[in-house]
Amino acid sequence: MAGRPKVRKERLDEQAIVDAALKIARKRVSDLTMRAVSDELKVSVGALYKHVVGRDELLALVVEEILGQAPRIHPDASDGWLALRAQVLGIQALMDRYPGLDDAVIAHSPNSPKANELRDEGMTALQHEGLTIDEAHKVYRAVTWLWLGSRAALEGRARRQADIDTFAESLDVLIRGLKSHMEATELVRSTSQELR
Amino acid sequence: MAGRPKVRKERLDEQAIVDAALKIARKRVSDLTMRAVSDELKVSVGALYKHVVGRDELLALVVEEILGQAPRIHPDASDGWLALRAQVLGIQALMDRYPGLDDAVIAHSPNSPKANELRDEGMTALQHEGLTIDEAHKVYRAVTWLWLGSRAALEGRARRQADIDTFAESLDVLIRGLKSHMEATELVRSTSQELR
Incomplete structure (x- = not known):
């Protein structure tokens, strides 16, 4: 998207989102909401939804991230x-x-x-x-x-x-x-x- | 309770409720609702609540019933x-x-x-x-x-x-x-x- 600000594009990629989600959900999975991730990353919830479909997909990505460290x-x-x-x-x-x-x-x-x-x-x-x-x-x-x-x-x-x-x-x-x-x-x- | 009709008292005890719940939940636990149990037993939902506190307690009783057969x-x-x-x-x-x-x-x-x-x-x-x-x-x-x-x-x-x-x-x-x-x-x- 041509109109998207460069700085956000650099910061907000899938990996950054997954890292934030992992940090939030580590101790209690119920803490993981799209709102909590957007707060952690200091972006809007809308910006988040451009990268992940929703909480379920995000959780699946978090599991991939964990198992990737096995x-x-x-x-x-x-x-x-x-x-x-x-x-x-x-x-x-x-x-x-x-x-x-x-x-x-x-x-x-x-x-x-x-x-x-x-x-x-x-x-x-x-x-x-x-x-x-x-x-x-x-x-x-x-x-x-x-x-x-x-x-x-x-x-x-x-x-x-x-x-x-x-x-x-x-x-x-x-x-x-x-x-x-x-x-x-x-x-x-x-x-x-x-x-x- | 003195005013309670005899026939209902005989039919609706905890065992009858658990049996009905087990029958309903056997294949899919999401089918188990207080409404489904009251329909199965042909009693009001209110009558059911006189015997069990709610769905969670009922599910615990169902598990007891199953493990009791072990x-x-x-x-x-x-x-x-x-x-x-x-x-x-x-x-x-x-x-x-x-x-x-x-x-x-x-x-x-x-x-x-x-x-x-x-x-x-x-x-x-x-x-x-x-x-x-x-x-x-x-x-x-x-x-x-x-x-x-x-x-x-x-x-x-x-x-x-x-x-x-x-x-x-x-x-x-x-x-x-x-x-x-x-x-x-x-x-x-x-x-x-x-x-x-």
């Missing part, structure tokens, strides 16, 4: 199981920084491009460990459930040390168990192929 | 781990019957007397297996997280066979892993006591 799994990770473990613990630590946004992350994850990228990386790492796509999917889901459930149980409060310890311990137990479960399945599979 | 753990259960497993699988099957009420059960569980009873039974069963209170609490929480997460991931849709299979498999892996983890801890504990 630890990535390198395609050449030497141990896919350990890499998956590190990713999940990293996401947990990340979400601890934004306790007000648990529900938003849970709600938006299924349709989040970033969450999909993270899942694809996890799935690839598991397949490098010899799992079939179905097995990798199963493992990824079980681990995601444990993580999701641990957040849903918080009901918006911050994690205490006991939550953090119990999660790390049960994640280890689950991953170790799934690994030996899948190794046993693989053994059965390869043995039955040899016998053919 | 399999109980007998105090003399021969294998506490198996009993816990059966309880969780039973709750999952139970919730499958009321797909619209996932969120309500998740939201109300922390303050639900029935959920507390179920937890106490699970905790007792685990302590009978030699776990300390802290260990039993840890196990119960990990198992609850897996269950909660598996429901939160559904986002209101019904479970498919793949969900059911993956849950049963990962629950088994988690419980088996926690059991041997706790047995190893117990071994360390008893050995260090003997050495003293």
Whole structure:
């Protein structure tokens, strides 16, 4: 738009809006309104609406921003199981920084491009460990459930040390168990192929 | 109340209201309104309000009703781990019957007397297996997280066979892993006591 003042154009881009929204919603998601974001950025609500459709879209962008900070799994990770473990613990630590946004992350994850990228990386790492796509999917889901459930149980409060310890311990137990479960399945599979 | 007609008094008790609410909310919780319940029971909304404070209280009562149908753990259960497993699988099957009420059960569980009873039974069963209170609490929480997460991931849709299979498999892996983890801890504990 030719008539738009330069200074506003420079200041008000999507990233600035998302940063402001993240700052506002970090502790309590109900604090996030288009009005609060426009106040924070010292622009009109109308100017904000030129960049984002509304609060729901803004919340989805905030979730993308958070998940964009999650630890990535390198395609050449030497141990896919350990890499998956590190990713999940990293996401947990990340979400601890934004306790007000648990529900938003849970709600938006299924349709989040970033969450999909993270899942694809996890799935690839598991397949490098010899799992079939179905097995990798199963493992990824079980681990995601444990993580999701641990957040849903918080009901918006911050994690205490006991939550953090119990999660790390049960994640280890689950991953170790799934690994030996899948190794046993693989053994059965390869043995039955040899016998053919 | 002396002036209240006998016939209404017999028909309209809390149980009848909860049954009607459960029937209405079973598939979609948003269908549950005080108006819908009064229509179902063919009474006035005012008559309904004499028995329940409002929709939130009614929803809490519905959750109590559902959890009241969960399999109980007998105090003399021969294998506490198996009993816990059966309880969780039973709750999952139970919730499958009321797909619209996932969120309500998740939201109300922390303050639900029935959920507390179920937890106490699970905790007792685990302590009978030699776990300390802290260990039993840890196990119960990990198992609850897996269950909660598996429901939160559904986002209101019904479970498919793949969900059911993956849950049963990962629950088994988690419980088996926690059991041997706790047995190893117990071994360390008893050995260090003997050495003293």
